[in-house]
Structures are given as structure tokens and as C-alpha cells.
Amino acid sequence: MIENRTFDEIVVGDTASVVRTLCEQDMQLFARVSGDANPVQLDPAYAATDMFHQVIAPGMWGGGLISATLGTDLPGPGTIYVSQTLRFIRPVCLGDTVTASVTVTEKRAEHHVVRLDCRCVNQNGQDVITGQAEVKAPTEKVRAPRMALPDIRVSDHDGYRKLIEMTAGGDAIPTAVAHPCNTAAILAAVEAAEAGLIQPILVGPEEKIRAAARDAGKDITAFRLIAAPHSHAAAAQAVALVRSGEARLLMKGSLHTDELMGAVVSSATGLRTERRISHAYLMDVPEHPTPLIITDAAINIEPTLEEKADIIRNAIDLAHVIGIESPKVAILSAVETINPSMRSTLDAAALCKMADRGQISGGVLDGPLAFDNAISEAAAREKGIVSPVAGKAEILVVPTLEAGNMLAKQLTFLGGADAAGVVLGARVPIILTSRADSLRTRLASCAVAVLLARAATMAAPGLPEGKPLA
Numbered sequence: 001m002i003e004n005r006t007f008d009e010i011v012v013g014d015t016a017s018v019v020r021t022l023c024e025q026d027m028q029l030f031a032r033v034s035g036d037a038n039p040v041q042l043d044p045a046y047a048a049t050d051m052f053h054q055v056i057a058p059g060m061w062g063g064g065l066i067s068a069t070l071g072t073d074l075p076g077p078g079t080i081y082v083s084q085t086l087r088f089i090r091p092v093c094l095g096d097t098v099t100a101s102v103t104v105t106e107k108r109a110e111h112h113v114v115r116l117d118c119r120c121v122n123q124n125g126q127d128v129i130t131g132q133a134e135v136k137a138p139t140e141k142v143r144a145p146r147m148a149l150p151d152i153r154v155s156d157h158d159g160y161r162k163l164i165e166m167t168a169g170g171d172a173i174p175t176a177v178a179h180p181c182n183t184a185a186i187l188a189a190v191e192a193a194e195a196g197l198i199q200p201i202l203v204g205p206e207e208k209i210r211a212a213a214r215d216a217g218k219d220i221t222a223f224r225l226i227a228a229p230h231s232h233a234a235a236a237q238a239v240a241l242v243r244s245g246e247a248r249l250l251m252k253g254s255l256h257t258d259e260l261m262g263a264v265v266s267s268a269t270g271l272r273t274e275r276r277i278s279h280a281y282l283m284d285v286p287e288h289p290t291p292l293i294i295t296d297a298a299i300n301i302e303p304t305l306e307e308k309a310d311i312i313r314n315a316i317d318l319a320h321v322i323g324i325e326s327p328k329v330a331i332l333s334a335v336e337t338i339n340p341s342m343r344s345t346l347d348a349a350a351l352c353k354m355a356d357r358g359q360i361s362g363g364v365l366d367g368p369l370a371f372d373n374a375i376s377e378a379a380a381r382e383k384g385i386v387s388p389v390a391g392k393a394e395i396l397v398v399p400t401l402e403a404g405n406m407l408a409k410q411l412t413f414l415g416g417a418d419a420a421g422v423v424l425g426a427r428v429p430i431i432l433t434s435r436a437d438s439l440r441t442r443l444a445s446c447a448v449a450v451l452l453a454r455a456a457t458m459a460a461p462g463l464p465e466g467k468p469l470a
Contacts, residue, residue, distance in 0.1 A: 004076030016074035017101035065100035078138025086131035176238035180253035231255035276310035297404030314424035330374035330393035331367025344399035420444035
């Protein structure tokens, strides 16, 4: 219950307090509510610096604790603020535990005014905020059930930040960008270059590329530009740059995915290998403890058993590159038992047996598993599933492209997830970006591809620099 103290009930010397620990989400929520987008408050890189300690948000957070104590405990509901003075003595830093307390020092019958000393103390017993408040205390008693605070999610996408940090210290990768003829495509390429991830080679109609750069407000004079008359020619030329070794990554511009992939899978001039080419989304899902790799959601419409085996091998390779040593692979279906009428369950069983026989290696496979018991340990326990993968899956292998596309977009648009996309199994990684992608997602897609390209080079140390990886 929440209960106020009326003016008549309040006694000089009464006190109340609240204890909270400042976390990153508090800063993000404050920025959202106040509109204060100061990067010093939102970028964790500043958290240990004096600059962070001096910004207003941590101090105002402490002041908010005082306000909360006045409004909920002493005097409580019905209190009207009259005035407040605060002195910010020490910084409040991320991780600090602050005790905010108020103590009644004076009562004035006229207008039922109460004066209170206010104080915030950190975990070391040091004053961080001191001051005084004057309020009008309620005269009527209020006692009611304490309302639950709303459940608010903050999508910090820390996983993508760590992913991009993994690319630090390496050289930018020469990247053929096919037909970057709109603002989104130019921004994707230039922002990745500015982040030190890629060296763009822009391939397409020169005037359209330059017009797109002007519209985007980006200077592309430092980038190599190769003229091609239209999107089909741009795709073919970009693939040729990879085959010749001039580019080690391929990036989709403003052309349709089918146009680019048509050039990639050409038997005579494409980038095919012995592996089936497949697509993977690296999903950064808020509050989920690990990245989720969803495959295939963009290339293989209804893959066969053999194609699914390659799709899994490609995804396991991706997981290794991002630091997952032995990824847990869930082969999804609508049910977790084998049903001869459902091909996806039979394929799942066969794929698991292939893994048992060493035909698929590098990860731990289980299936069929429904989505709930693949990612929720509670759901797996409820259904009596005993498995090293159930509830802990890091790779989700979908039965069809439709299922994968729907799953990825549901997580994105309903769950606040980000989806970085990359095509695997070709001679080089292929970066797929969308006009709807945020800067963070575009950079994450490029970072994944860069890590894959570097890993491929390390796996073939005798390969001359810049030669295609067959």
C-alpha cells in the first residue's frame, strides 16, 4: 500500500528515504523523456571520464530520487511542490548506489507548508547532493494500493557495439558496392568507410551515384568510382572486381537483391563455391543474453536436406567468427516431435544424425524444436525436453525462407531487435543492407562481413593479398 502523511500527522524530525543504483538504462530513459541526447550521457565510452561526471543527467537523476521520496513517502500523495534548492557536491557515476533522504525541519500552519532538508549519499557515505525543499502537505488522508510501474524496455543493442569493437585495429577491406544510386546506399557505404570498416569501390551509373551523394550530403571524391550503365551491369562489374582480387567484399547498393545474386550465382562468372550460398541475420534482441543467428531468410526459398546442411555449416562458421566457440543450433519446426507428415521434422532428425556422424561439425545440433522451446528454458522444461540446445539456442535454422523472413521481421518490428544481414557460402561475404536499416544495423552488417573476410585470409595465410578466396 501507499499512504501519505497529512500536515497534522507530520512531526518535525520525520524522515523518509529511497535507495537506487544508477545504471545505463536510467541514463537512456532520462534522455528519452527529457530529449537530452548529449552523447556524453549515452555513449558508454564516456562513462569513466570526468566529462560524464559533469553532465547534468546523473545529478538530475539524484534530484529525481528526492522528488520521488517527497511524492510517495513524505508527505506522499497530494503533496504540492513550492520550491527546491539543491547543491551538487560530487558526481553520480554509473554503478553508484545512492540513498536519497528527506527530513522535516519546519512546519508552517499557513497554507500547510512543510520545509525539509534533502540529502543524497553514495555507497561510500559521501554527500553527493544536499539542499532544501518546501512543499504544501496534504490535509486529507490517502491510502491506496501501490501501483506497479510500467515495464519499459530500453533497446541498447550492446551486442552490436561489441561486434563493431571486434573490428578495431585492422585494415579497412576493399569492397565493391554494386549500384549505390540512392541516398540510403551511399550512406551505408560512406558511413562504413568513416567507421574504418571498408574501402568502397562504387560501381554504377556515374551521374546517378554523384547525385545520390549530393542528396546524402556526403563527399565521395576519395572513393574509386567505376562506371556501369545500369544495375545489371553494375552487379556483373562488382562481382568481376571480387573475382580479380581488387575487392574482398561485395555490398548491395540500390539494386534488387535478385539482380545482385543473379551475378553472384552465375556458373561462368559468379562467386559460387562448393558450399550452398545462404543468408543469415545476426539478430541483436533487447534483453536476450546472446546474439541470435536466423538462417535462411533471404536466399533459399524451400531448401532441401542437403542445402540445409550447408546452411547450417555457413551459420556455424559465422558463429565462430563472432566468438561463439561451439554454437547451439536449433532446427526449427512447429513441433518438437517427429511427424512423418511434416518434412521439416524429418529433415531436423536427419541433420542431427548427420552431426552425430561428423558430417556437420563445429556446433551442437538438436531438432525438431519449436521456437519457444528453442529459446526459452522454461518452455523446454514445461515440455520435458532434455537437451543441451533447448532454451539456449544461438543459431535458429528455419524450415523455409517465408518462416525465417517472418521470424526476423517480427523480432525487429515487435521486439525492437536489430537485424544485420550477410550472405555466406560465396567466395567472399556479401553485405545486404536495407533502406529501413539504422546506422547501427548497417555498420553491424559491414562489421560481420569484415570479420568473416579477415578470418578467411587468416585461414589461408599463403594466399596473396587481395586474391579471391575459392
